[in-house]
Amino acid sequence: MKEAGCYDENTNGVVVMVEAHSQKEHIQQVVYRILDANLDRAREGLRIIEEWCRFGLNSAQLVGECKKERQELASWHTAELRAARNTPDDPGTDLTHPQEEQRTDVKSLLQANFCRVQEALRVLEEYGKLYNPNMGKAFKQMRYRIYTLESRLMGYHRQQLLLRSHLYLVTSPSDRLLDTVEAALKGGLTLVQYRDKLADDTKRLEQAKKLRQLCSTYGAIFIINDRVDLALAVDADGVHLGQQDLPVAVARQLLGPHRLIGRSTTNLQEMQAAIADGADYIGVGPVYETPTKEGKAAAGLEYVSYAAKNCHIPWFAIGGIDTSNINDVIDAGANRVAVVRSLIQAEQPTLVTQFFISQLTNRVRPEHGKPYI
Numbered sequence: 553m554k555e556a557g558c559y560d561e562n563t564n565g566v567v568v569m570v571e572a573h574s575q576k577e578h579i580q581q582v583v584y585r586i587l588d589a590n591l592d593r594a595r596e597g598l599r600i601i602e603e604w605c606r607f608g609l610n611s612a613q614l615v616g617e618c619k620k621e622r623q624e625l626a627s628w629h630t631a632e633l634r635a636a637r638n639t640p641d642d643p644g645t646d647l648t649h650p651q652e653e654q655r656t657d658v659k660s661l662l663q664a665n666f667c668r669v670q671e672a673l674r675v676l677e678e679y680g681k682l683y684n685p686n687m688g689k690a691f692k693q694m695r696y697r698i699y700t701l702e703s704r705l706m707g708y709h710r711q712q713l714l715l716r717s718h719l720y721l722v723t724s725p726s727d728r729l730l731d732t733v734e735a736a737l738k739g740g741l742t743l744v745q746y747r748d749k750l751a752d753d754t755k756r757l758e759q760a761k762k763l764r765q766l767c768s769t770y771g772a773i774f775i776i777n778d779r780v781d782l783a784l785a786v787d788a789d790g791v792h793l794g795q796q797d798l799p800v801a802v803a804r805q806l807l808g809p810h811r812l813i814g815r816s817t818t819n820l821q822e823m824q825a826a827i828a829d830g831a832d833y834i835g836v837g838p839v840y841e842t843p844t845k846e847g848k849a850a851a852g853l854e855y856v857s858y859a860a861k862n863c864h865i866p867w868f869a870i871g872g873i874d875t876s877n878i879n880d881v882i883d884a885g886a887n888r889v890a891v892v893r894s895l896i897q898a899e900q901p902t903l904v905t906q907f908f909i910s911q912l913t914n915r916v917r918p919e920h921g922k923p924y925i
């Protein structure tokens with residue numbers, strides 16, 4: 553095929569115009585193919601996300617939103633765009649990235665698909681301008697909606713997992729920290745807090761990154777003790793704040809609406825304030841005096857019973873809880889506990905985790921005759 557605009561002694565005006573016309577048509581077909589491929593990509597990615605909203609999260613609201621976006625994508629997918637499809641000549645159909653072959657957990661699968669949808673929408677936004685002036689605008693707006701959907705879905709996912717978490721490991725420095733946490737995760741642990749009151753920030757950042765990765769691999773929630781900045785730096789799921797730490801409202805401003813914020817409480821006033829301030833969960837304790845929090849008076853089992861009757865957000869009894877007294881804490885009304893030494897110092901963290909979780913989820917509440925879930 554001759555290139556339009558090249559000198560040719562036989563050239564006359566008609567040939568140049570015909571060639572320019574066919575060049576334009578060729579470009580138009582290429583644009584159509586790009587739009588066709590990316591409309592498909594975006595819909596496929598959304599479908600994968602939608603399936604999780606439906607079967608994993610049981611959220612009719614989120615399913616509805618995914619569906620609406622897919623329908624809008626479908627409305628742009630006209631017959632002329634579909635007709636431009638040329639799969640056998642498409643060099644991109646065989647290309648897969650090694651990471652596509654090895655997703656380790658649902659969270660990274662969802663993130664990868666959100667990324668895929670965003671990329672496709674960006675392409676649709678840019679090339680769409682060449683097809684229909686409204687297309688660029690429509691896909692820009694959709695891209696922002698998908699950003700919001702991603703952060704809401706991740707927030708929803710965290711909240712759901714928090715509700716299903718009955719055991720909370722709060723770490724303390726240990727030479728085998730990662731091995732211990734991994735062993736507990738293997739036993740079914742779904743909630744981990746990184747707490748190190750002594751290390752410098754270089755060490756904290758390094759440890760927090762490793763724990764973040766480990767928790768993602770096992771699909772567990774990862775929380776940082778005290779430090780909102782560190783939580784943001786390692787993309788943690790949230791932060792745990794005591795009464796001497798930042799106020800919940802300030803942390804919420806910094807972390808946004810979809811990360812978790814936990815608050816320590818030792819009495820009913822602190823409990824009520826934490827709930828009013830919008831904490832996602834609270835610590836209730838110390839139930840017993842503990843060397844992990846030296847000098848802090850025990851709040852006792854009475855406070856656990858008070859929480860059982862009055863606290864309507866997830867709460868974790870904490871402080872001096874071990875395999876020998878867990879049943880007293882459960883009898884006082886707890887169905888969630890947080891522990892440091894019982895797991896960090898355990899010889900067999902997997903077994904201890906399994907024991908705690910089985911006690912917390914299988915025991916029957918004497919007064920209700922129902923399992924603690």
Ligand SMILES: Cc1ncc(COP(=O)(O)OP(=O)(O)O)c(N)n1
Nearest residue numbers: 722792793794795816835868870890
């Ligand atoms: C789940 C949980 N509950 C309570 C605490 C204690 O937090 P705080 O009072 O801020 O004390 P430090 O942990 O910072 O020493 C907690 N960390 N986790």
Ligand SMILES: Cc1ncsc1CCOP(=O)(O)O
Nearest residue numbers: 838842844871872891892893
């Ligand atoms: C951090 C914290 N906050 C209240 S008690 C406590 C420490 C609990 O540690 P342990 O489980 O080793 O008694």
Ligand SMILES: [Mg+2]
Nearest residue numbers: 778793794797
């Ligand atoms: Mg603190």
